[in-house]
Amino acid sequence: MAVEMTRAGATIVLRLSNGPVNALSVGNGFVEELGAKVGEAASDPACRAIVIAGAGRMFCGGADIGDFDGDPEQVDRLRHLIATVEACAKPVIMAIHGMALGGGLELAMAGHYRVAQAGSRLGLPEVTLGLLPGAGGTQRLPRLIGAGAALDMMLSGKPVTAERALSAGLVDQLVDGDVVEAALEVARNVPPLRRSGTLPVPADLAGAVASRRAKLRAGLSQAPARIVDCVAALSGDLAAGLALEAALFGELLRSEASRGLRHVFFGERTVARIPGLAPDVRPRDVGHVGVVGGGLMGTGIALALLNAGLPVTMAELRPEALAKAEATICKTIQRDVEKGRIGQDVADARIAAFTAATELEALADADLVIEAVFEDMGVKKQVFSALDAIARPDGILASNTSTLDLDAIAALVADPSRVVGLHFFSPANIMRLLEVVRGRETAPDVLATAMALGKRIGKVGVVSGVCDGFIGNRMFEEYLRQVWFLLEEGALPQQIDAAMERWGMAMGPCRTMDLAGQDIGWAIRKRRMAEQPDRPYSGVIDRICELGRFGQKTGKGIYAYPDGRTAETDPEITRLIEDYSAETGLERRAFSDEEIVGRCLLALVNEGARIVEEGIAYRPVDVDMIYIHGYGFGRERGGPMFQADIMGLSTVLDRLRALAAGRNGWAWTPAPLIERLAAEGGRFGDLNIQDRNSI
Numbered sequence: 088m089a090v091e092m093t094r095a096g097a098t099i100v101l102r103l104s105n106g107p108v109n110a111l112s113v114g115n116g117f118v119e120e121l122g123a124k125v126g127e128a129a130s131d132p133a134c135r136a137i138v139i140a141g142a143g144r145m146f147c148g149g150a151d152i153g154d155f156d157g158d159p160e161q162v163d164r165l166r167h168l169i170a171t172v173e174a175c176a177k178p179v180i181m182a183i184h185g186m187a188l189g190g191g192l193e194l195a196m197a198g199h200y201r202v203a204q205a206g207s208r209l210g211l212p213e214v215t216l217g218l219l220p221g222a223g224g225t226q227r228l229p230r231l232i233g234a235g236a237a238l239d240m241m242l243s244g245k246p247v248t249a250e251r252a253l254s255a256g257l258v259d260q261l262v263d264g265d266v267v268e269a270a271l272e273v274a275r276n277v278p279p280l281r282r283s284g285t286l287p288v289p290a291d292l293a294g295a296v297a298s299r300r301a302k303l304r305a306g307l308s309q310a311p312a313r314i315v316d317c318v319a320a321l322s323g324d325l326a327a328g329l330a331l332e333a334a335l336f337g338e339l340l341r342s343e344a345s346r347g348l349r350h351v352f353f354g355e356r357t358v359a360r361i362p363g364l365a366p367d368v369r370p371r372d373v374g375h376v377g378v379v380g381g382g383l384m385g386t387g388i389a390l391a392l393l394n395a396g397l398p399v400t401m402a403e404l405r406p407e408a409l410a411k412a413e414a415t416i417c418k419t420i421q422r423d424v425e426k427g428r429i430g431q432d433v434a435d436a437r438i439a440a441f442t443a444a445t446e447l448e449a450l451a452d453a454d455l456v457i458e459a460v461f462e463d464m465g466v467k468k469q470v471f472s473a474l475d476a477i478a479r480p481d482g483i484l485a486s487n488t489s490t491l492d493l494d495a496i497a498a499l500v501a502d503p504s505r506v507v508g509l510h511f512f513s514p515a516n517i518m519r520l521l522e523v524v525r526g527r528e529t530a531p532d533v534l535a536t537a538m539a540l541g542k543r544i545g546k547v548g549v550v551s552g553v554c555d556g557f558i559g560n561r562m563f564e565e566y567l568r569q570v571w572f573l574l575e576e577g578a579l580p581q582q583i584d585a586a587m588e589r590w591g592m593a594m595g596p597c598r599t600m601d602l603a604g605q606d607i608g609w610a611i612r613k614r615r616m617a618e619q620p621d622r623p624y625s626g627v628i629d630r631i632c633e634l635g636r637f638g639q640k641t642g643k644g645i646y647a648y649p650d651g652r653t654a655e656t657d658p659e660i661t662r663l664i665e666d667y668s669a670e671t672g673l674e675r676r677a678f679s680d681e682e683i684v685g686r687c688l689l690a691l692v693n694e695g696a697r698i699v700e701e702g703i704a705y706r707p708v709d710v711d712m713i714y715i716h717g718y719g720f721g722r723e724r725g726g727p728m729f730q731a732d733i734m735g736l737s738t739v740l741d742r743l744r745a746l747a748a749g750r751n752g753w754a755w756t757p758a759p760l761i762e763r764l765a766a767e768g769g770r771f772g773d774l775n776i777q778d779r780n781s782i
């Protein structure tokens with residue numbers, strides 16, 4: 088960590104160097120050092136101008152998000168630095184390359200002149216963290232580019248290209264070459280200095296605020312509304328605007344939504360780390376992937392790979408299924424062209440990288456083969472036995488199984504260390520979650536290769552050990568168990584779904600299962616009833632399935648789908664549920680939304696704790712990322728384990744014990760990890776289990 092100071096004639100160059108993104112960290116003294124160096128240069132009589140640039144691949148990725156859980160006043164130090172730069176009597180020229188984001192762009196806007204390298208990107212992504220630009224961004228950006236454009240940048244959180252920034256007035260010069268050299272040239276011919284904080288209030292302010300305010304949508308995060316409030320407060324009094332911005336920033340910093348979003352930001356990166364992986368283990372090169380199976384999953388997986396530029400050979404023994412898969416792949420890629428997401432050349436290259444085959448032998452030279460055939464152990468065993476003979480001896484064999492025993496599959500091949508699970512979530516080319524299942528024999532470099540492939544195709548890869556349902560589906564089973572019990576005890580599907588969706592789930596559980604197919608859940612329940620007869624099961628959902636109501640696919644499930652897609656409450660189901668309660672002697676009662684959410688959440692937390700304790704998940708945050716990216720758990724809520732920490736584990740334990748004393752109490756037996764942490768006053772977020780879970 089350092090601010091490198093060099094001299095070029097009468098100009099002093101300060102180069103930011105702090106970790107991978109030159110974050111403006113307060114906690115490690117980086118911001119303080121930069122402020123001192125700016126002061127030193129400003130008071131140096133031989134210095135006529137200052138250039139600030141970034142080392143490495145970017146100018147600056149923003150304030151250090153890790154600082155935010157500490158002393159909220161720390162951001163004041165960044166604000167002080169930014170005020171110092173803007174007030175500097177000597178010209179401060181910003182040399183921007185790579186990215187200038189968040190506090191990094193706020194620092195750049197305090198400069199008197201901005202030179203940007205072509206291709207670099209500038210943005211204020213704070214809203215994605217449940218925050219607002221808290222170091223002057225809401226007051227300076229509108230003054231530079233207008234209120235409407237500034238609000239669009241801050242409310243979307245999306246960066247703009249340097250070219251767009253130039254035309255908007257955010258940067259003053261665009262260069263193709265060395266941006267520091269260009270900034271030094273500017274310093275030698277000092278241009279008129281613009282202090283963005285002193286620029287007039289933009290003329291489009293009132294209209295822009297009114298139109299954006301009208302479009303604000305209700306949500307857990309108040310950041311969008313607060314951003315508009317800050318811009319609305321723009322006036323000739325910059326200090327007043329900055330004071331309001333700082334106050335509202337502090338409010339947001341402490342909000343659950345921002346804490347959840349910051350937890351997800353770091354969580355998405357933490358899960359990429361495999362505890363105990365030896366430093367010399369490297370992922371294998373993957374240049375050609377085979378996919379076995381041209382069904383829904385195989386097609387989605389092939390698309391995910393092709394979209395990442397990977398050549399794919401699909402082996403599908405049924406010619407008509409293969410033709411359908413190929414047609415879907417071409418159509419989907421072409422649709423990306425029609426929607427302006429990619430150019431025709433890219434689409435043509437992706438389609439050209441796809442090879443269709445009706446025999447497994449076509450996969451003989453693939454570096455990695457993904458099996459995506461019917462979820463039946465017999466079929467999978469056939470495929471893996473064949474692949475073992477056909478695939479290259481150093482080829483990796485992956486199964487897309489969602490619940491079957493990967494170790495049993497691996498046992499079929501001569502070298503089980505080359506077998507790994509790649510559990511994609513449908514639609515596989517859209518859903519970001521990838522459960523990477525680590526078999527008992529999976530080699531470390533095979534696991535590392537699977538994780539690297541996941542990152543390459545834009546997935547959030549999370550390692551799971553082998554158990555029934557792995558991490559996500561195993562927890563989902565306990566979640567659904569409570570949903571069905573709630574139906575028996577008095578709640579109705581539409582109330583449960585509405586409560587969960589209002590709370591932050593992308594889709595309520597009843598609609599989710601109607602979409603996924605109630606028959607799939609039914610088959611799993613029947614299997615588990617046979618394997619785990621001691622557990623309590625709900626009969627009401629089976630009664631619905633016995634009517635052949637499997638959801639959207641049959642036009643009726645828990646809901647009716649008259650147009651094939653829109654879920655409509657069905658009085659027949661209401662009657663069925665109420666009759667079921669009566670037949671089983673259950674006196675129905677009213678449930679509050681809070682009670683519904685609480686039971687569903689606690690079911691996830693309790694099973695998640697067991698999963699961590701068994702080492703199936705490395706860390707509680709891995710469980711959270713599974714739910715954020717695979718099950719529609721609201722990002723602002725951070726994940727089930729994060730929510731448990733917000734509740735407090737002693738509260739969680741008390742509530743589990745209270746439920747365990749009630750109907751179907753077995754399901755509420757507290758996980759020992761929760762009992763232990765509650766007794767110690769611990770949190771899931773502080774659990775360091777890496778030593779226990781080396782692979």
Ligand code: T1G
Binds near residue numbers: 108186353
């Ligand atoms: N703070 C702390 N760590 C950060 C960071 C940040 N701002 N940005 C990245 N990292 C870490 C990240 O955790 C990872 O760590 C490593 O850097 C590489 O990141 C006051 C309040 C810049 C586009 O929101 O979007 O300024 O896992 O894997 O894919 O108004 O990082 O290696 O240990 O993501 O090349 C605003 C967040 C902050 C930008 C680069 N800024 N970062 O992507 O690398 S709030 C942001 C990103 C703020 C002010 C406000 C991306 C990136 P590790 P990476 P990448």
